[in-house]
Amino acid sequence: MILEAMIANAAILLGTALILWAVAVQIDDVSFIDSFWGFGMALMAFTSWMQVASPGPLATLLMAMTVIWGLRLSIYLLLRWRREGEDKRYERMLRKDREKGRFALAALTKVFLGQAVLLFIVCSPAQYGILEAATQEPVSGLALVGVAVWLVGIGFEWIGDWQLSRFKSDPANKGQVMDQGLWRYTRHPNYFGDACAWWGIWIASASAGWWVAAATVVGPLFLTFTLMKWSGAALLEKGMSKTRPGYEEYKRRTSAFVPRPPKKAG
Numbered sequence: 001m002i003l004e005a006m007i008a009n010a011a012i013l014l015g016t017a018l019i020l021w022a023v024a025v026q027i028d029d030v031s032f033i034d035s036f037w038g039f040g041m042a043l044m045a046f047t048s049w050m051q052v053a054s055p056g057p058l059a060t061l062l063m064a065m066t067v068i069w070g071l072r073l074s075i076y077l078l079l080r081w082r083r084e085g086e087d088k089r090y091e092r093m094l095r096k097d098r099e100k101g102r103f104a105l106a107a108l109t110k111v112f113l114g115q116a117v118l119l120f121i122v123c124s125p126a127q128y129g130i131l132e133a134a135t136q137e138p139v140s141g142l143a144l145v146g147v148a149v150w151l152v153g154i155g156f157e158w159i160g161d162w163q164l165s166r167f168k169s170d171p172a173n174k175g176q177v178m179d180q181g182l183w184r185y186t187r188h189p190n191y192f193g194d195a196c197a198w199w200g201i202w203i204a205s206a207s208a209g210w211w212v213a214a215a216t217v218v219g220p221l222f223l224t225f226t227l228m229k230w231s232g233a234a235l236l237e238k239g240m241s242k243t244r245p246g247y248e249e250y251k252r253r254t255s256a257f258v259p260r261p262p263k264k265a266g
Contacts, residue, residue: 002131005051009044009127010120016043017116025104030094030111031087035078037115041123042070048130058133058143062205065150066126069197072154076161122198122223125216129205132212142207150200156182156193156259164190177246185259187237187250191227192257198223228257 017036024030045066049055055063081087090111097106163181167173182189198220206213240247253263
């Protein structure tokens with residue numbers, strides 16, 4: 001049953017990605033793929049839950065945790081894309097392909113198919129956990145620990161994004177470094193929150209069975225690596241150091257990921 005459900009999820013995800021790719025080709029912009037990241041994971045959790053005949057409390061809890069996280073992130077990033085336009089990261093990534101008339105193929109292979117595969121992997125704790133939990137009744141203490149970690153993550157994401165949006169909405173802050181609120185304790189409270197949310201989902205899903213934890217730990221591990229070292233903080237900071245005069249000093253005094261008090265000057 002689990003294998004069949006996962007195959008159905010993969011087919012739904014691939015079909016959705018192809019539809020969105022066609023839209024991207026029409027508007028000549030792939031940047032909205034970022035908003036699909038959260039929506040896609042919410043979709044995978046919901047379709048997993050829908051394939052369970054009589055989902056119990058743990059399956060429903062995992063679905064709700066994933067859907068709440070995913071829809072919030074998706075809406076936030078979609079509104080940001082509508083407000084700010086094409087993301088410079090994707091513009092740089094596809095610039096040569098656009099110039100050589102192969103934008104459509106590059107958008108499919110470099111962006112949409114790759115994102116779909118990574119999304120499916122990262123979302124595996126929610127999918128496997130929901131399908132394995134199925135009609136399982138109790139929500140264990142381990143699941144509640146997962147909820148607590150998830151709540152920390154959600155809090156950091158929501159508050160961090162809200163603080164950043166307010167900061168950027170003030171014209172006086174243009175070109176300045178955001179170092180207030182949660183951003184005083186970590187350079188990436190939203191990324192830290194993202195990682196915590198998925199470690200929380202993984203912990204909660206582990207209560208469905210030890211094999212779920214073993215089979216899906218690659219999800220939060222890969223996400224954390226991505227946020228810290230690959231396409232998240234590392235890529236973002238490379239551009240910030242060039243465009244924000246005080247960013248290097250901010251980096252010296254502020255934790256890169258895990259929140260902690262800022263270092264004193266000197």
